[in-house]
Structures are given as C-alpha cells and as structure tokens.
Amino acid sequence: xATATAAPQRRRSPTEPATKWGVPHFRIVHWAFAGPAAALxxxxxxxxxxxxxxxxxxSDDGGVQTWAGLAQYRRMLHDPVFWKSLWNTGLLLxxxxxxxxxxxxxxxxxxxxxxxRFKGTWRIAFFLPSVTMLVAYAxxxxxxxxxxxxxxxxxxxxxxVSPVDWLNNPVWARxxxxxxxxWRWTGYNAVxxxxxxxxxxxxxYEAAAIDGAGAVTTFRKVVIPQLRPxxxxxxxxxxxxxxxxxxxxxxxxxxxxxxxxxxPVLYLYKVGFDQMDFSYASAIAWAVVLIxxxxxxxxxxxxxxxxxxxxxxRSERRRG
Numbered sequence: 001x002a003t004a005t006a007a008p009q010r011r012r013s014p015t016e017p018a019t020k021w022g023v024p025h026f027r028i029v030h031w032a033f034a035g036p037a038a039a040l041x042x043x044x045x046x047x048x049x050x051x052x053x054x055x056x057x058x059s060d061d062g063g064v065q066t067w068a069g070l071a072q073y074r075r076m077l078h079d080p081v082f083w084k085s086l087w088n089t090g091l092l093l094x095x096x097x098x099x100x101x102x103x104x105x106x107x108x109x110x111x112x113x114x115x116x117r118f119k120g121t122w123r124i125a126f127f128l129p130s131v132t133m134l135v136a137y138a139x140x141x142x143x144x145x146x147x148x149x150x151x152x153x154x155x156x157x158x159x160x161v162s163p164v165d166w167l168n169n170p171v172w173a174r175x176x177x178x179x180x181x182x183w184r185w186t187g188y189n190a191v192x193x194x195x196x197x198x199x200x201x202x203x204x205y206e207a208a209a210i211d212g213a214g215a216v217t218t219f220r221k222v223v224i225p226q227l228r229p230x231x232x233x234x235x236x237x238x239x240x241x242x243x244x245x246x247x248x249x250x251x252x253x254x255x256x257x258x259x260x261x262x263x264p265v266l267y268l269y270k271v272g273f274d275q276m277d278f279s280y281a282s283a284i285a286w287a288v289v290l291i292x293x294x295x296x297x298x299x300x301x302x303x304x305x306x307x308x309x310x311x312x313x314r315s316e317r318r319r320g
Contacts, residue, residue: 056072056283057070059072084259093242097235100182104187109223126187145166152164174261185238189234196230200226204226239295243265246263268285
C-alpha cells in the first residue's frame, strides 16, 4: 500500500519567526523600514520625473493639457533666448571651470607642503565659502560690485581705475559671475584634490627623486596621472553645477543685462513661473538633463582612455 509523502517544508532559521499566516516576519520588518523611503522616493522623485517628461510632450490649451508630440522641443530649437543661455553656459564651462580646477590644484599643492604652518586653519579658511548660503553670498557680492559705492570699485579707485559697471555691462557681468562662482567653489575642489594628493604613495615621489626628476617633472609625471580620477570627479561635478547654475545669476543680475548671464535653469524658471508655461519649461529641463548626460559621457571617455593609455605605458615600462 502506497503511502503519501508530505512535501518538504522550508526550514525556518532561528532568527526568522513566522507570523500566524505563514509570512516570514523578517520581510515585514524589512518593508517596515524600507517602505516609507520607497514611498517617498516614488512620490517625490519618480512620479514628478515621469510627470515632467510627459508634460514636455504636451501643450496648454486654455488650461487643458493636450498631447503635442515634439512641438515643445521644436519650439526650443527656434528660441534665441534658450540658445543664448546655452552660449552663456558654454562660456562658463570653457573659462570658469578650467580656471577654478587649475586654482584648486595649485592651492591643494600648497596646502600639502610640509613647510606650511597652520595647515588646518588654512584648509578651513579655503573651504568655508562652499558652506555659505548661496543666496547670502550672492547678495554680498551684489553689494560689493555696485557701480556707485561698491567696495570693489572703491579699491580700484585707489589705483586710479575708473568705476566698472560690473552688473549692467554684458561683458563685465559675465566676468563678475565667473569671479563669484570661482570664489565659492575653488576651496571645495582644493580640499577634494588635497585628499587625492595625500593618497599618492611617498615611494613614487622617492622613485622620481632617485631618477633625477625635478619638481615640474614630478608634478607632470607623478602627480597629474595619479590625480586624474579626482580631477575627473571635480570636472564632472563642476560641469553639472555650471549647467544647473541658478542662484548666483538670479540674485546678481536676474539673467541680464540683455540675457548675458541667462542660464538654462534660470530660463526654465522664468518660463515656468513667470509665463506659467510648464510644458515648455519641462522640455527645457529634459534638454538640460540630456546635455549633462552627454558631457559626462564625453568626460568619462576622454579621461578613461587617458587612464588606460597611462596604465598600459606603466605596465610596459615595468616589463621593459
């Protein structure tokens, strides 16, 4: 007579108590902790992201959102203000980001010197601008750069220089914006680069000294290759920050004069909240996201190829 055999039961671990419905208790506990975070992520991030993407393909007809396909993106291609905002951002990326990274690298090298006294004080002093409130420091610079009575023009007057119309001349407004951003973020990047400098093994400096390398050769052959991943990080974050620039130019110049300091994010703010055209503002936002992604990929590929080439050269030298 055949006897029925019961299906094997999954053995529960001692730390896995089951509820009376057979649901492992640990899963309930996990979801109890992760559930609120997941709900907040969906509600405050995923849903607005999807909604803005959908809205970028619509148009507002008398308060009713209707499907418009790529109409907002075609409108963007023929919008001179949008292209001017991209041009302004391109100028910042070409002039401000290399200037800031270069100054930060020099500053990090100085802060890393053994002869420097009060290192902690200097590092805090240079890092402090990055923790000041964006709007607060922009207001301070607006006061400093006033044409009449501004401290900067007063200082220039001591050397016989005529007052400069920093905030109402297109060229000087861009210069003022570059100086403002550089002042705030140079110390922040210098501290990151300083951490990278301190991670370079001392043996590499000693090997370079034994080979007779001078300071410039050591900096070019040892420091720069070792710091390349850190420089990549600083470049990408600075590029993203420049493309998202809003507070400084909004407080300093409101995007003027003649849209000389207009950036895409400030423009989408004006389109969205001044003109109440959220469909077009959403399209601009997604264009900014696409540009950031493309520039990040280019930077990764450029530095990644350089890293691979440098690694291959080092391997060949070791084998030789």
